[in-house]
Amino acid sequence: MFSGVFYALLAGFLGAVASSSAKLSLGSDYLKGVCENGLKSWALHERHFSQADETTVCDWLHIPLRLLCGGLLFTCNAVMWTCFAKALRYSSSSARATVTTTASNFISSAFLGHLIFGEAHAMLWWVGISLTLSGLLVLHTAAPHTGEQAVDKKEH
Numbered sequence: 001m002f003s004g005v006f007y008a009l010l011a012g013f014l015g016a017v018a019s020s021s022a023k024l025s026l027g028s029d030y031l032k033g034v035c036e037n038g039l040k041s042w043a044l045h046e047r048h049f050s051q052a053d054e055t056t057v058c059d060w061l062h063i064p065l066r067l068l069c070g071g072l073l074f075t076c077n078a079v080m081w082t083c084f085a086k087a088l089r090y091s092s093s094s095a096r097a098t099v100t101t102t103a104s105n106f107i108s109s110a111f112l113g114h115l116i117f118g119e120a121h122a123m124l125w126w127v128g129i130s131l132t133l134s135g136l137l138v139l140h141t142a143a144p145h146t147g148e149q150a151v152d153k154k155e156h
Contacts, residue, residue, distance in 0.1 A: 004091030005100055005140075007083045012104025014080035018073050020112045025069035030117075032062040096139055103129075103136050
């Protein structure tokens, strides 16, 4: 059986994939531009398409790609919530699972944003994620607080 940390990391990653899928499916002709650029580079090597064929294919091909990304959005969200529920079940605290999922989502979103969309983040963003990861490290290395310790403190 996997630990709560594994499920929390997976939930964060799936949330980032879902948000990237939403951006692809609802974005303003990003997929159409990728299609046109891909066909142009392929046509240079293979010489199968003329300029008119490239635009006609991409005029209709981006629609099924958007639908595919929309389906990926709903699928990733469903699996993400399942993983997050398992992370809550198997973690020692809900705060630990929530912060781990959030940090995983931030890092995965940055990675996917750079990989898919060529996004870059400002230094302030990196400072913020560093503080989040530092808090996550403190949260994971702290000894768990049990109910017996609380009872002992009340008796003294």
